Amino acid sequence: MAALKPGVIALFDVDGTLTAPRKVATPELLQFIQDLRKIVTVGVVGGSDLSKISEQLGQTVTHDYDFVFSENGLVAHKQGKLIGTQSLKSFVGDEQLKEFINFTLHYIADLDIPIKRGTFIEFRSGMLNVSPIGRNCSQEERDEFEKYDKVQNIRSKMVSILREKFAHLNFTFSIGGQISFDVFPQGWDKTYCLRYLDGFHEIHFFGDKTYKGGNDHEIYESEQTIGHTVTSPEDTMKQCQSLFLES
Ligand SMILES: [Mg+2]
Numbered sequence: 127m128a129a130l131k132p133g134v135i136a137l138f139d140v141d142g143t144l145t146a147p148r149k150v151a152t153p154e155l156l157q158f159i160q161d162l163r164k165i166v167t168v169g170v171v172g173g174s175d176l177s178k179i180s181e182q183l184g185q186t187v188t189h190d191y192d193f194v195f196s197e198n199g200l201v202a203h204k205q206g207k208l209i210g211t212q213s214l215k216s217f218v219g220d221e222q223l224k225e226f227i228n229f230t231l232h233y234i235a236d237l238d239i240p241i242k243r244g245t246f247i248e249f250r251s252g253m254l255n256v257s258p259i260g261r262n263c264s265q266e267e268r269d270e271f272e273k274y275d276k277v278q279n280i281r282s283k284m285v286s287i288l289r290e291k292f293a294h295l296n297f298t299f300s301i302g303g304q305i306s307f308d309v310f311p312q313g314w315d316k317t318y319c320l321r322y323l324d325g326f327h328e329i330h331f332f333g334d335k336t337y338k339g340g341n342d343h344e345i346y347e348s349e350q351t352i353g354h355t356v357t358s359p360e361d362t363m364k365q366c367q368s369l370f371l372e373s
Contacts, residue, residue, distance in 0.1 A: 130165045134328040136366060137193070137351070139316070139342050140172035142334035143362055145182045151359070156184065158363050159191070165370050167326070169193030171319045173341055175251070176201055199319025200252045209322065213251045217311060218295065226292055226309075227254070233287070234258055239280060241267060252314060257306035258284065272304040281307050316345035323350075332356050332365065 138144050144159075145151045162168055168191050172179045176196040180187050188194045194203040202210040215223065227247055234246050234256075243260035255261070258280050259271045275281055285299040285307055298314070301307040316333075323329055331351040333342030346353035354369075356362045 131370070133326055134370075135167040135169055135192070135323060135326045135330065136162060136370065137169045137171055137319075137323075137329060137331045138362065139331075139333035139335070140170055140174070140179055140182055142358070143332055143356055144170065144359055146359065148182075150181070151183050155359050155363065156190070158366070162366055162370060163192070167192045169195065169319075169323075171195040171199060171316050171345070173198055173316075176203075193319075193322065195316075195319035195322070197252045198314060198316050199322065200314065202319065202322050204322070212318075214249075214253060214310065215251075222295060223254075226288075226295065229291065230256055230288065233284060237280070237284075239278075240270070240274065243267065253308045253310035255306050255308055256284075259305050261306065263305065268304045275305075316342060317348050317350075320345070320348065320350050328352065330354060330369065332362050334358075 141147050144155060159168055170179065170183065170187070170191050170193070172195070174182075174196065176188075176194070179194065179196050184190060188203040189206045192205055195201070196203075199210075200212045202208070230247060234242075237258055239258060241259065241263070243263040245261040246257055248255040248257075248261055259267065263271065281301050285301065288309070289297070289299055296312045297309050298312050299307055299309055320329070329351045331342070331345050331348075332354045333340075333346055334356055335342045336346035336353060336355045337343060345351055346355070354365055356365060
């Protein structure tokens with residue numbers, strides 16, 4: 127489908143931007159995107175994997191959008207076709223990953239905190255998720271750890287040691303949620319997907335977490351994009367209406 131305004135793309139975050147958090151997109155939104163697509167090229171970039179994004183935006187998502195970037199673009203689809211994949215394992219390599227994982231597990235073993243459970247490192251395709259208490263703790267134990275960590279700074283101390291020890295790997299460490307932090311190569315945030323959008327002279331990005339520390343911040347701030355902060359799917363439609371459909 128040829129868009130009326132060539133070289134212009136509207137690129138959307140998923141959660142909180144096209145759908146209510148962790149919910150399915152409304153029929154109104156899906157129709158709006160198809161109307162918008164007659165005017166500009168449209169794309170989505172989400173942190174989740176493709177199966178989760180399909181649950182939220184529909185099983186035909188890779189055909190409904192010109193570009194679908196799942197896992198921040200580590201998996202990239204253009205007009206329904208897979209055009210690129212990247213993973214932690216192939217990028218960093220098993221030797222260096224093993225070194226990092228071994229050191230981290232030793233560090234956790236020596237850590238004196240009130241309780242420990244299981245799954246201290248979760249290996250995902252684009253990141254490692256590290257939890258000093260272990261991910262399979264109960265909700266109550268999570269809440270307790272979060273309080274304890276606020277006082278003892280277990281995670282931030284651990285991050286500063288890992289950052290220094292593995293400086294050569296150029297990892298980004300991101301403390302989020304209650305019990306863990308994420309570790310991934312520098313640049314593997316949502317800006318990763320911009321490498322596929324060289325041909326566009328106007329990249330409009332819409333996201334709800336554009337503040338510092340939010341998962342839309344880097345791409346919102348990027349010199350390659352024109353960033354727009356939205357508060358809900360309704361707000362996204364409203365802003366797109368005035369930007370693209372009324373001019
Ligand atoms: Mg969001």
